[in-house]
Amino acid sequence: MNPLIQQSLEAIGDTSSIQETTSISGGDINQAFYVRTKEEEYFVKTNKDVPEHFFRVEAKGLSFIRDTKAIRVPEVYYYGEPAGNEQVALVMEWLKGEPTGDTEERLGRGIANMHKTYGEKFGFEEDTFIGALPQPNRLVGDWTTYYHDYRLVPQFNIAAERGQLPLERKQRLKKLMERLPQWLTHEVKPSLLHGDLWGGNWMAGPNGEPCLIDPSVFYGDHAFELAFTEVFGGYSEAFYRAYQEEMPLSENYEDIKPLYQLYYLLAHLNLFGEAYAGSVDRILKRYVG
Structure with a gap:
C-alpha cells in the first residue's frame, strides 16, 4: 500500500518519507488511512475497480460544499482517476478533534x-x-x-x-x-x-x-x-x-x-x-x- 500512497503524496509535492500509516475503520466502500510524513498529516482513501470519476466526483462535492462557506469540509489535495482496475487514492486534509458543548x-x-x-x-x-x-x-x-x-x-x-x-x-x-x-x-x-x-x-x-x-x-x-x-x-x-x-x-x-x-x-x-x-x-x- 505504501508505494501507492507515497506516489500520491509525491504528486502534491510532499516527497518526505512516510513516518506512519494507520488503517482507519468505519467505511464500507474504501480502505482508509491516517498517514503522517515529516511534513504533514493526511487522510487517504484507496480503492480499485471503480469508475474513472469515483474520487473526482467526491472531490467535486466537497468543493461545492466548501464554496457555500456554511460548514467545514476537508481540503482535497489529490485524487486518482483509474484507467482500468488499477488502485487509486484520494488524499485529503487530516481533520481531527473532540466535540465541544456546542x-x-x-x-x-x-x-x-x-x-x-x-x-x-x-x-x-x-x-x-x-x-x-x-x-x-x-x-x-x-x-x-x-x-x-x-x-x-x-x-x-x-x-x-x-x-x-x-x-x-x-x-x-x-x-x-x-x-x-x-x-x-x-x-x-x-x-x-x-x-x-x-x-x-x-x-x-x-x-x-x-x-x-x-x-x-x-x-x-x-x-x-x-x-x-x-x-x-x-x-x-x-x-x-x-x-x-x-x-x-x-x-x-x-x-x-x-x-x-x-x-x-x-x-x-x-x-x-x-x-x-x-x-x-x-x-x-x-x-x-
Whole structure:
C-alpha cells in the first residue's frame, strides 16, 4: 500500500518519507488511512475497480460544499482517476478533534445554511454514487420528477435485477411511484444537499468545529436530507433545534418523511440485502396499503 500512497503524496509535492500509516475503520466502500510524513498529516482513501470519476466526483462535492462557506469540509489535495482496475487514492486534509458543548448546534446551523445555497434546477451535473451503487443524475426543473426518475427508478431497477422485489413488494413500489405527486405537494426550492448525511459522515474537527465528509451532492428538497438523518440516528436534539431555527421544515414534513427515507432504505436493501426489507415494506404499506 505504501508505494501507492507515497506516489500520491509525491504528486502534491510532499516527497518526505512516510513516518506512519494507520488503517482507519468505519467505511464500507474504501480502505482508509491516517498517514503522517515529516511534513504533514493526511487522510487517504484507496480503492480499485471503480469508475474513472469515483474520487473526482467526491472531490467535486466537497468543493461545492466548501464554496457555500456554511460548514467545514476537508481540503482535497489529490485524487486518482483509474484507467482500468488499477488502485487509486484520494488524499485529503487530516481533520481531527473532540466535540465541544456546542458542536452539534453548530452542525445544525451549518447544514441549514448550506441548504440555503440554491441551484436553478434539481439534481446534479454529473453521476454520483450512494455507497458503491451508481446514482444517475440530470438537472431537471421539477422536484417530484427528479425524485421519481433519478432516485426511486434506479433503485427499483437495481432491486429487480438483484431479486429484491418479490411480486407484492414490486407492485406496491410501482403504485407508490405512480402516486408521488399526490403527496409531494409542498413548494420545494433546489437546496444544495450533502446527499449521504448519515451520522458517520460528520465529525468534530479542531476546536470542536463540525465537518462534513463523504458527500454525494445534488440539489433537492432540504427535507429529504433531514429525513435521512432520522433513519440511523447520530444527531441530537440540539442539532434539530438549531437547524429549524435557521431553516424551518414544511408543515407536511412528518407525512412525507417516510416517503423520503424510502430511497435510502431501498439503497441499503440493494447493498446489504433482506435486513432492510421490513423497513421498506412498512413504508410501502403505509402509503399504498
